[in-house]
Amino acid sequence: MDGVRVDKQAGSTREVVLSVKDLTVGFGDRIVLDRLNLDIYRGEILGFVGASGSGKSVLMRTVLRLLPRRAGTIHILGADYDRTSEVERMALDMRLGVLFQHGALFSSLTVRENIQVPMREYLDLPQSMMDDLARLKIELVGLAPEAADKFPSELSGGMIKRAALARALALDPDLVFLDEPTSGLDPIGAAEFDELIAKLRDTLGLTVYMVTHDLDSLFSVCDRIAVLAQKKVLVEGTIDDMLACDDAWVQAYFRGKRARSIVRK
Numbered sequence: 001m002d003g004v005r006v007d008k009q010a011g012s013t014r015e016v017v018l019s020v021k022d023l024t025v026g027f028g029d030r031i032v033l034d035r036l037n038l039d040i041y042r043g044e045i046l047g048f049v050g051a052s053g054s055g056k057s058v059l060m061r062t063v064l065r066l067l068p069r070r071a072g073t074i075h076i077l078g079a080d081y082d083r084t085s086e087v088e089r090m091a092l093d094m095r096l097g098v099l100f101q102h103g104a105l106f107s108s109l110t111v112r113e114n115i116q117v118p119m120r121e122y123l124d125l126p127q128s129m130m131d132d133l134a135r136l137k138i139e140l141v142g143l144a145p146e147a148a149d150k151f152p153s154e155l156s157g158g159m160i161k162r163a164a165l166a167r168a169l170a171l172d173p174d175l176v177f178l179d180e181p182t183s184g185l186d187p188i189g190a191a192e193f194d195e196l197i198a199k200l201r202d203t204l205g206l207t208v209y210m211v212t213h214d215l216d217s218l219f220s221v222c223d224r225i226a227v228l229a230q231k232k233v234l235v236e237g238t239i240d241d242m243l244a245c246d247d248a249w250v251q252a253y254f255r256g257k258r259a260r261s262i263v264r265k
């Protein structure tokens with residue numbers, strides 16, 4: 001594996017945990033991402049935005065090796081996926097957690113069993129230890145202990161998101177990918193989920209890659225924002241950078257009527 005890359009900026013040294021260079025992804029004769037570049041730094045919450053169909057999910061799925069790419073390199077936690085052995089890849093995959101859109105829990109498994117799926121896949125632990133770990137994860141995401149024995153169909157939308165987050169945290173990952181984690185939640189549930197993500201980042205030192213359309217999340221918990229447009233990361237920076245950006249789509253998104261009502265809060 002390569003060493004972990006660091007970037008020196010504003011006098012501080014930041015560890016790059018995900019680095020995407022010149023990434024091109026397409027389907028048939030349609031190019032969705034064209035020589036895209038992106039860096040994510042340890043401990044930050046990066047919010048990913050872009051118009052519907054701009055390729056946010058495609059990017060996330062390509063980084064997770066669920067979709068093939070035509071060109072470009074992806075370094076995760078200092079390792080170039082293309083140059084790692086199968087064993088090293090497995091070790092890397094264990095350090096990534098994923099919360100897919102709509103939770104994507106297995107409907108025939110209880111919350112406890114869902115959380116234990118990654119443990120069974122990657123670890124060889126006695127059942128009693130997996131039960132203890134599942135209990136800890138359930139507590140970590142703010143679910144009641146009784147939720148362990150419930151099936152997804154018995155949970156509210158907010159509980160499903162929390163259970164899916166508990167599963168994403170099952171193996172104590174360094175980097176978590178969240179695909180629209182607050183979609184479908186009411187504003188109070190969404191705000192609570194944002195607070196939970198910020199708390200987990202602070203206490204566990206997580207790095208968070210979050211695809212979101214939720215302006216409240218972007219304003220309240222994201223350290224940095226990346227805008228996907230024209231098949232690449234068109235702009236990246238803080239919310240102030242977004243507000244100062246003169247791109248028409250970025251202006252409409254961050255300074256439109258809905259955004260202004262959040263800024264005024």
Ligand SMILES: Nc1ncnc2c1ncn2[C@@H]1O[C@H](COP(=O)(O)OP(=O)(O)OP(=O)(O)O)[C@@H](O)[C@H]1O
Nearest residue numbers: 027028032050051052053054055056057058059213
């Ligand atoms: N497996 C696939 N085969 C062919 N085309 C695909 C595939 N996956 C995605 N696409 C196309 O790639 C484009 C980007 O899709 P993607 O789902 O990444 O958009 P998005 O930015 O996540 O949108 P949304 O915000 O609506 O979820 C779309 O035009 C989509 O139809």
